[in-house]
Amino acid sequence: MSSTAAQKVLCVLYDDPVRGFPPAYARNGIPTLARYPDGQTLPTPAAIDFTPGHLLGSVSGELGLGPFLAERGHRFVVTSDKDGPDSVFEKELTDADVVISQPFWPGYLTAERIAKAPNLRLAITAGIGSDHVDLQSAIDRNVTVCEVTWCNSISVAEHAVMQMLALVRDYIPQHGWVVRGGWNIADAVSRSYDIEGMDVGVVAAGRIGLAVLRRMKPFDVNLHYTDRHRLPDGVEQELGLTFHDSVESLVAACDVVSIHCPLHPETEHLFDDELIGRMRRGSYLVNTARGKICDRDAIVRALESGQLAGYAGDVWFPQPAPNDHPWRTMPNQALTPHTSGTSLSAQARYAAGVREILECWFDGKPIRDEYLIVQGGALAGAGAHSYSEGDATGGSEEAAKFKAG
Ligand code: NDP
Numbered sequence: 001m002s003s004t005a006a007q008k009v010l011c012v013l014y015d016d017p018v019r020g021f022p023p024a025y026a027r028n029g030i031p032t033l034a035r036y037p038d039g040q041t042l043p044t045p046a047a048i049d050f051t052p053g054h055l056l057g058s059v060s061g062e063l064g065l066g067p068f069l070a071e072r073g074h075r076f077v078v079t080s081d082k083d084g085p086d087s088v089f090e091k092e093l094t095d096a097d098v099v100i101s102q103p104f105w106p107g108y109l110t111a112e113r114i115a116k117a118p119n120l121r122l123a124i125t126a127g128i129g130s131d132h133v134d135l136q137s138a139i140d141r142n143v144t145v146c147e148v149t150w151c152n153s154i155s156v157a158e159h160a161v162m163q164m165l166a167l168v169r170d171y172i173p174q175h176g177w178v179v180r181g182g183w184n185i186a187d188a189v190s191r192s193y194d195i196e197g198m199d200v201g202v203v204a205a206g207r208i209g210l211a212v213l214r215r216m217k218p219f220d221v222n223l224h225y226t227d228r229h230r231l232p233d234g235v236e237q238e239l240g241l242t243f244h245d246s247v248e249s250l251v252a253a254c255d256v257v258s259i260h261c262p263l264h265p266e267t268e269h270l271f272d273d274e275l276i277g278r279m280r281r282g283s284y285l286v287n288t289a290r291g292k293i294c295d296r297d298a299i300v301r302a303l304e305s306g307q308l309a310g311y312a313g314d315v316w317f318p319q320p321a322p323n324d325h326p327w328r329t330m331p332n333q334a335l336t337p338h339t340s341g342t343s344l345s346a347q348a349r350y351a352a353g354v355r356e357i358l359e360c361w362f363d364g365k366p367i368r369d370e371y372l373i374v375q376g377g378a379l380a381g382a383g384a385h386s387y388s389e390g391d392a393t394g395g396s397e398e399a400a401k402f403k404a405g
Helices: 059-064 066-071 088-095 111-115 135-140 153-169 171-180 185-189 207-219 233-239 247-252 273-277 296-305 344-363 381-386 396-404
Strands: 008-012 075-079 098-101 122-125 144-147 199-203 222-226 241-243 256-259 283-287 308-313 372-375
Touching (some): 008 088, 059 066, 066 344, 075 088, 135 372, 153 171, 153 207, 153 283, 199 207, 207 222, 207 233, 222 247, 233 241, 247 273, 273 296, 296 308, 372 381
Parallel strands (some): 008 098, 199 256
Antiparallel strands (some): 144 372
16 A cells, blocks of 8 residues: 555544533543553554543544544544444445444444445454454455554453452442442442452453453452463463363353453354353353353343342443343443443553554555454454454344434
8 A cells, every 4th residue: 555545544433422522631641651561562653643641532532543644635534423324434435445443332344334345455443352343254355454452451451350349349239329328238238248269260361361360369369261272381370370171161160250252253152041051150240352252131131040140341232232232221230331441541552553553554564463353365463363264243233223212
């Protein structure tokens, strides 16, 4: 790709705050990080046109890309209207060269949509997790798919740890007593436990899963994990980890399970009635990976029967979740909307990462291997390590129900 060819960049971002843009910021800035935990460098764009710590992920924030794309003569369309055949996204897609989308408000790129976009050559995930793209179709049609590896891994790990503690200690109902008025300690503690001494396990010990294990170590719990590749001996010893060669073995040995594998055909609906039935009665399940890794109705059934004592996380399917999605009203849940990876801190990193990827793309330079999911008609880079071929977007058209309702 040469910098002289004008391209159309179509970007799907979430809506601005209902109270207006920009919001009033709680802090004056964010800390500067030197490197990611494994030594990988943070994004290295030639320049940025935004203030780190500002809201970049909503439409008016436009990932801070407006001036850069205008200066290079590219067309830049930003919309939050992404679902259904009459959406701005679907209409603008027909002549788009590049699509940018965040997993929090995913612009689903199904096979049908990719087929309607003959110019599409690059799909960038502003974040991590490219399951909103039909990867099989991207492979077949030679569309490059990439994401900003590491940009929000620690953000998610922090959220997962927060939610494990919130569930086990039953924090949210206790806070409810404060807000509503009242002081009934007996009600407030009747489902509250210490996590100390419990068995805590992660499904996948990649960047996020390992960061969760490291953060849970000081709580004096017994740590477990399963993954397709085993961690180095030194890490297992340092953290006192028990490795399980199957997810079935892991869940049977744990009180708290946190999910950190990508969504791909191998992991879709992994947590179904059968697997949840193998968990200890009264287990806690946290899912900050992808909603579809859990069978929606099996989770509801397990909370209602008490097989699960609590469920938390931030990922749903589809997104946005319709207002009648049963997870909104099921008992003993501490869910958030998909927010963990889009803290203001994370936004600064993935906005810079997207800028780095675009600079490489327009200048004909290679995109970092660690950002690649699909390239040249095959899984590549990080994608070759963590994903399997196939499609996990089935049912995404239901996201249009949110707008309709
Ligand atoms: P990594 O690629 O570092 O880790 C993923 C791990 O999952 C790898 O170790 C991989 O194994 C493992 N894995 C893949 N398939 C399986 C399987 N079938 N069983 C067990 N382990 C498996 O990614 P991150 O840790 O950075 O992110 C993980 C996921 O978290 C993302 O794919 C995304 O879906 C989600 N995420 C959510 C966010 C949010 O805002 N809620 C933000 C960021 C990410 P191996 O590579 O060894 O084969």
